[in-house]
Structure formats: C-alpha cells, structure tokens
Amino acid sequence: MKRVYIEELGRHVGEEVLLQGWLYNKRSSGKIRFLLLRDGTGVVQGVMMKGAVPEETFVKFDDLTQESSFALRGKVRKEDRAPGGFELEVSDVTVYAIAKEYPITPKDHGVEFLADRRHLWLRSSRQHAIMRVRHRIIKAIRDFFDDRGFTLIDSPVLTPAACEGTSTLFETEYFDLGKAYLTQSGQLYAEAGALAFGKVYCFGPTFRAEKSKTRRHLSEFWMVEPEVAFADLNDDMDLAEEFLEYIVQSVLKDRAPELKALERNISFLENVKRPLPRISYDEAVAILQSKGLPFEWGNDLGGTDETVISEQFDRPVMVHRYPSQVKAFYMKRDPNNPKVALAVDVLAPEGYGEIIGGSQREDDLDVLLERIREHNLPQEAFEWYLDLRRYGTVPHAGFGLGVERTVAWICGLDHVRETIPFPRMIYRLTP
RNA sequence: UCCGCGAUAGCUCAAUGGUAGAGCAUGCGGCUGUUAACCGCAGGGUUGUAGGUUCGAGUCCUACUCGCGGAGCCA
Known part of the structure; x- marks a missing residue:
C-alpha cells in the first residue's frame, strides 16, 4: 500500500493509501468515529463506522490520546463535509505510541505556558x-x-x-x-x-x-x-x-x-x-x-x-x-x-x-x-x-x-x- | 535601568472583606456525519513567596520572586 502525505491526497482519490502521523483530535458519535490525523503537511479525518471495520480496529479509537503516533490505512474519498475536502475511509489503524496527557489542549493558552513548551x-x-x-x-x-x-x-x-x-x-x-x-x-x-x-x-x-x-x-x-x-x-x-x-x-x-x-x-x-x-x-x-x-x-x-x-x-x-x-x-x-x-x-x-x-x-x-x-x-x-x-x-x-x-x-x-x-x-x- | 499591568485547579479565567467556581483537559457512561462536536457523572486547590491589618483576606497594606507590555538602548 502506498504511503502518502496529506497534502497530496487530492491525487489519490479512490485509492487505498497509508497515512502516518499524530492524533490532532478525535470525535465520536457512538457508532461513527472520526480520527483527525496530522502528518506535518496537513490534517485529515479518518472515518470509521461500527460494523464496517473489525471490532478490534474500531476500539483502537478509545486508546488514542492527543498527539499519539499512529497510521491509518484506507480509501481516499472526496467529502465536502470533511475539513480539507477529503477524508479517509479507514480500514485499519496501527498505533505506534500512546502519548501521555498532552499539555496543549485545543483551547486557549497563555504566551508563557506556550513558550515553555x-x-x-x-x-x-x-x-x-x-x-x-x-x-x-x-x-x-x-x-x-x-x-x-x-x-x-x-x-x-x-x-x-x-x-x-x-x-x-x-x-x-x-x-x-x-x-x-x-x-x-x-x-x-x-x-x-x-x-x-x-x-x-x-x-x-x-x-x-x-x-x-x-x-x-x-x-x-x-x-x-x-x-x-x-x-x-x-x-x-x-x-x-x-x-x-x-x-x-x-x-x-x-x-x-x-x-x-x-x-x-x-x-x-x-x-x-x-x-x-x-x-x-x-x-x-x-x-x-x-x-x-x-x-x-x-x-x-x-x-x-x-x-x-x-x-x-x-x-x-x-x-x-x-x-x-x-x-x-x-x-x-x-x-x-x-x-x-x-x-x-x-x-x-x-x-x-x-x-x-x-x-x-x-x-x-x-x-x-x-x-x-x-x-x-x-x-x-x-x-x-x-x-x-x-x-x-x-x-x-x-x-x-x-x-x-x-x-x-x-x-x-x-x-x-x-x-x-x-x-x-x-x-x-x-x- | 525606569514606568505600568499581572500571578486562583494541568490550561484559560470567574469569585461585593463572609461556604473558592465554570469551560477545556483527564476518567467513566451515552450518541450513525462530527467540525475547538455535544449530553450526563466523577476526581482535581498551601489562591506566587514572606509578613501585616481584620472577628474573618483570593480580595486591603508592605516587601520579595517570576512573568507580560512599554520606554531607554537597539535591528
């Protein structure tokens, strides 16, 4: 399977690809789960539907914390609802390292706190x-x-x-x-x-x-x-x-x-x-x-x-x-x-x-x-x-x-x- | 070096001199298209340090420490 970067996803619509990076954020609505992967060239969301992937893959969502390193395999799809215009229909998740509690949360921080990190x-x-x-x-x-x-x-x-x-x-x-x-x-x-x-x-x-x-x-x-x-x-x-x-x-x-x-x-x-x-x-x-x-x-x-x-x-x-x-x-x-x-x-x-x-x-x-x-x-x-x-x-x-x-x-x-x-x-x- | 502002939960901030709270983050539960998702529950505090005033101080006073902004200096 071809390893690609997020910035080049537009050239791989319909293909099965491998993306490697870090968890930017995740969201869940029960049986549908979104993993936002950051790879340095952009952010893309992977989508998993309960039943559409093996249960052992589906529950890896639960373990991933912000900035954990992992890989997604799946098919690239053009999707207007997704940030960036493309998303990945996830078929497999590989976890490399679970990150400890990440200090920089998706909310506001002060300058000193950020400068220290x-x-x-x-x-x-x-x-x-x-x-x-x-x-x-x-x-x-x-x-x-x-x-x-x-x-x-x-x-x-x-x-x-x-x-x-x-x-x-x-x-x-x-x-x-x-x-x-x-x-x-x-x-x-x-x-x-x-x-x-x-x-x-x-x-x-x-x-x-x-x-x-x-x-x-x-x-x-x-x-x-x-x-x-x-x-x-x-x-x-x-x-x-x-x-x-x-x-x-x-x-x-x-x-x-x-x-x-x-x-x-x-x-x-x-x-x-x-x-x-x-x-x-x-x-x-x-x-x-x-x-x-x-x-x-x-x-x-x-x-x-x-x-x-x-x-x-x-x-x-x-x-x-x-x-x-x-x-x-x-x-x-x-x-x-x-x-x-x-x-x-x-x-x-x-x-x-x-x-x-x-x-x-x-x-x-x-x-x-x-x-x-x-x-x-x-x-x-x-x-x-x-x-x-x-x-x-x-x-x-x-x-x-x-x-x-x-x-x-x-x-x-x-x-x-x-x-x-x-x-x-x-x-x-x-x- | 000088002037001003600030320091409260891991983070961002509230709290008339009278029981220290919220959102996020974390943990648990829920949700079939989320967009910094949302909903419920839980844990989380020597209020920068030291002293003082007061029946009572996060709050008022003094000193100190650290930081931020500006001036000077410099680009």
Whole structure:
C-alpha cells in the first residue's frame, strides 16, 4: 500500500493509501468515529463506522490520546463535509505510541505556558503556518540573490571586536587569544566579500545583548546582508525595493493558504510593488512635526515616530539621509550636505518598524580613519577593514534585512517571538 | 535601568472583606456525519513567596520572586 502525505491526497482519490502521523483530535458519535490525523503537511479525518471495520480496529479509537503516533490505512474519498475536502475511509489503524496527557489542549493558552513548551507548540496549526511562511521568505531571499549573480560569502559568528562599536555584545573566552564576541552584523566582512566578488550576500544569525524587552526584539535573530561594489545609495535603494517586492510577491503566490489561516489582511502586502516611496529624513521630520509630535532634527526615529511615518503610506517607505551623528561610523556622508549620512531605513507598514537598514559605505581611507577616531574605536582592530580602502577602494553599498521582523510583518503577528522556531529573549534561553 | 499591568485547579479565567467556581483537559457512561462536536457523572486547590491589618483576606497594606507590555538602548 502506498504511503502518502496529506497534502497530496487530492491525487489519490479512490485509492487505498497509508497515512502516518499524530492524533490532532478525535470525535465520536457512538457508532461513527472520526480520527483527525496530522502528518506535518496537513490534517485529515479518518472515518470509521461500527460494523464496517473489525471490532478490534474500531476500539483502537478509545486508546488514542492527543498527539499519539499512529497510521491509518484506507480509501481516499472526496467529502465536502470533511475539513480539507477529503477524508479517509479507514480500514485499519496501527498505533505506534500512546502519548501521555498532552499539555496543549485545543483551547486557549497563555504566551508563557506556550513558550515553555515551544518544542510542542510548533505542532499547532498556527505555528505551522508561520514556519512555512518563514521558510518561503528565506527561500525567496536566497533565490533573489542567487538569480542575480550574487555569491554567498558568510561572515563569522565569533569576532574579535564590535562591528559598529555601539551595541552591547555577548562575550566569551577564546582560547589564549582573549575575549571573543558573538557577531552583531556580518557587514564589514560582506564588504571584504564585495571587493573580492563584486556582488555578495551573507545570511546568518546575529546577536545583541541589549536588555530590550519589546515585541520587536530578540537576542538572537537572522539577518541577510547584501553588499555591492560600484554601487551608490540610489543603487542600494533600487536593490532594496526590488528585493522586498520579490519576497512579498513570492509569499503571496505560494503561501496564500497559510496567510489565510493566520487571518492576515493581505491588502497591504498586495501593494508592495515598485516603486516604493522615498523620503528624506528632513521630510520625515516635517511629517512628524506636522502631526504635532515634539521631534527635533538630529534625533533618531523612535518606535512611535516610525509608526506615524509609515501610516502615511500604503506600502513600505524608504527614509534616507539621516543625521550622520545617529548612524554608524562606516556610513558615507552626503557630499552635498555633510551633516547627513547616505543611509536608508525601510519602514514596514502597520507599525512593524524598521525591516531594512543600509547605506553607502565610506570608501575614503583618510575620512574613515577620522571616523574611527571620532567614535573612539580601536584602529588596530579595523586595520583589515581599512585595507579594503588601501587596495583598490570603490564606492560600494549594502543593507541588512531582519528576517524575524519581516516574518512578523508579512504574517501580521504582534510579536517576533513566534517568527523563529526557538526564540532567544532576555529572560528566555529554553527550550 | 525606569514606568505600568499581572500571578486562583494541568490550561484559560470567574469569585461585593463572609461556604473558592465554570469551560477545556483527564476518567467513566451515552450518541450513525462530527467540525475547538455535544449530553450526563466523577476526581482535581498551601489562591506566587514572606509578613501585616481584620472577628474573618483570593480580595486591603508592605516587601520579595517570576512573568507580560512599554520606554531607554537597539535591528
């Protein structure tokens, strides 16, 4: 008998098949019994009628508890009354393991309870939908760059010093070489890659030890960072908007059932097409002040400010040319206005905040040396980075996209903790 | 680090300072098309910890612990 998955049942109508999985739920009406089997690709109900199957098969229903592992054999039937449109006319039941009392019942649970059981929570349909969207987003990210001639140059996780010298890092002992830090960004290494390969991206986990406690922060999160040689800020923004359009349209095309299961209103997502609006920081400040917010030129945008600005647009908005004082040392200043950096942040709609941060990089050796001194960074730690300016420096630019914020936005979640299989937060290291 | 909110059955939550309850889950019974099925019965409690006020505290007060949200910081 052929072993099949639930998602392919439509191709096996009328056939006898074998399905293997776990008990999602069961219902009985006396002489007719329904077993809901979950196999990771979907849920289907098996139907048994008393008298139509041997009594020893019929009573196996009584033993099965939620999440017990078992197999069903039977004939696939199109059935409009069944969830999913198909059901299995059960001829045999094989029990593999009876589950102990399963803690996650089909009723409501609190966030803390579920987070403590994240390893089980992943079995639920909502988490299933989120992880399948996450997977599709990551595939879109890789396809996008792979199809455009980018080379994957991953950056190290263990680094000798802070990349940007600003945020708090996780620290560890590294043999006899002193302290090492978990990376907060692969960008500096991606720059080396860009000057070696022209177009590169790195994609991996990054770490921040800030004691942030908000719905937008994790201690460990994934970031993809493309870097392109012979590119300026406009090229960078062109790439970012094409990239976002590709990601969102890929998810809309291939994960519509999952978005529906998440009850996501997709109208904002359907709008994500080029061109995306581009406004300068100065224009953003004008918007904030026109809304009566007490915002002064020179400050960085806070969470509320980002929400107010993004509400003015029906799709992600790019804010460029921030005051250089609030941006990292490696960002090139605008030759037309040295007070601002050639930086861009992309703000997602609906208050999801910054999902992309990027810039054109400082490519002049002397200027970069001055920035390192201004930021009180140890020059010796950056000598290799300065070499990139000593040996054939060129204008180059790149950006980083935070995967979890992107998943939260596309899925319409209210917290990034559901966007990654095992979230790491300030007060949570397990499971 | 600061501000706010919270902690009662395995879970989600009720309970005017006066006998701690319901739904789900679990066990038993019933039901020939269920859709988080439904109906009946049963078991299940040191009300986060420590102290205080009171004739009497789940409820009021103090401290602490843990969690959640926000601010700051950051992406």
